[in-house]
Amino acid sequence: DTAVSQTPKYLVTQMGNDKSIKCEQNLGHDTMYWYKQDSKKFLKIMFSYNNKELIINETVPNRFSPKSPDKAHLNLHINSLELGDSAVYFCASSQGTIEAFFGQGTRLTVV
Amino acid sequence: DAKTTQPPSMDCAEGRAANLPCNHSTISGNEYVYWYRQIHSQGPQYIIHGLKNNETNEMASLIITEDRKSSTLILPHATLRDTAVYYCIVSTKNFNKFYFGSGTKLNVKP
Numbered sequence: 001d002t003a004v005s006q007t008p009k010y011l012v013t014q015m016g017n018d019k020s021i022k023c024e025q026n027l028g029h030d031t032m033y034w035y036k037q038d039s040k041k042f043l044k045i046m047f048s049y050n051n052k053e054l055i056i057n058e059t060v061p062n063r064f065s066p067k068s069p070d071k072a073h074l075n076l077h078i079n080s081l082e083l084g085d086s087a088v089y090f091c092a093s094s095q096g097t098i099e100a101f102f103g104q105g106t107r108l109t110v111v
Numbered sequence: 112d113a114k115t116t117q118p119p120s121m122d123c124a125e126g127r128a129a130n131l132p133c134n135h136s137t138i139s140g141n142e143y144v145y146w147y148r149q150i151h152s153q154g155p156q157y158i159i160h161g162l163k164n165n166e167t168n169e170m171a172s173l174i175i176t177e178d179r180k181s182s183t184l185i186l187p188h189a190t191l192r193d194t195a196v197y198y199c200i201v202s203t204k205n206f207n208k209f210y211f212g213s214g215t216k217l218n219v220k221p
Contacts, residue, residue, distance in 0.1 A: 004154070035211075041196070043155065043211035090154050096204070102154030 003027050006091050006103040013081055014111055021076045021106045023091030031055075032074035033100065034066060035090040043090070049074050081110045114138065115199045120216040123193075129186040131215050133199030136180040142201050144175060146184045147211070150195040155211070158184065158197075189219045 004025045013019050025032060033048040047066040048055055054066065063079045074093075078085060088107050094100040116134040123129040135144065146158040159166055159173045161182070166173045172185040186193055196214040 042213065043149075043198075045209060088152065092154070099157040099160075100155075100209070102156070104154050105152065107152075 003101045004091055004093055004103040006089075006106050008106060009104065010107050010109075012109045012111065015081055015083060017081050018077070018079045019081060019108075020078070021089055021091075021108070023074050023076070023103060024072055025091075025093040025101070026072065027093055027095065027101060028072075029093035029095040029101075030071065031094050032068070033092040033094075034074065034076050035092060035102075036060075037088040037090060037105070039087070047074075047076075078108075083110050086110045114201045114210070115212050117197075117199055117212060117215045119213065120218065122218045122220060123186075123189045125191060125219055125221050126188055129184075129189040129193065129217055129219070131184040131186075131197050131199075131217065132181065133184070134181045135199070135201045138179050138201050139203075141203055143204060144173065144179075144182050145200040145202060145209075146171070146173065147198045147200065148193075148195040149198070149214070150192075155198065186217075189217075191219050191221065193217065194219045 007022045031050045034046040035043050037043045046060050049068045065077045068074045086109050088105045090105045091103040092100045143160050143162050145160040147155040149155045159171050161173045161175050175182045196216050198211045198214040202209045
């Protein structure tokens with residue numbers, strides 16, 4: 001069983017479109033995260049959700065919005081996609097503080 | 112931003128120990144040292160973490176200097192599957208500022 005799963009794995013879309021990436025974790029963790037890895041391979045945290053409360057909101061454009069329907073899901077919605085949004089997006093979850101489990105990533109390409 | 116400094120790349124012969132250094136001279140008293148790795152383009156994988164004592168698990172050992180300003184991750188018997196980018200991260204336990212730096216690309220060679 002996959003602990004943290006993301007869909008889709010690949011996403012190619014045109015500029016200006018709106019898209020969503022889904023994330024689900026079956027670990028019972030209380031905190032979920034979204035990270036962005038750019039072309040230079042730097043991983044940067046975008047959001048984290050703890051018990052449906054946003055506790056980190058790094059300086060990302062407001063075109064990006066996390067939505068958590070329940071504790072096991074944290075979806076990422078992106079409006080008006082731009083070329084610079086092309087990257088690999090990773091979802092992760094943790095319970096407390098020891099170890100974060102990451103999904104396999106979603107490679108987003110905006111053309 | 113990342114509070115750690117790591118060499119950009121290292122080579123290691125298969126079967127030998129891989130020693131990956133990390134400098135974190137500005138670490139605070141309540142911050143831990145975490146190590147993660149990223150194999151190819153997969154999601155990062157937790158390896159080990161510690162506060163001030165040396166730690167060992169089934170994957171690796173973590174040696175933290177007494178002044179806590181640096182640490183070394185040790186893979187005792189590196190295999191080709193250990194080829195990855197290794198990230199040293201300094202953070203409190205709340206992951207509030209969990210920043211990945213540029214990491215060390217470990218190349219394990221036959």
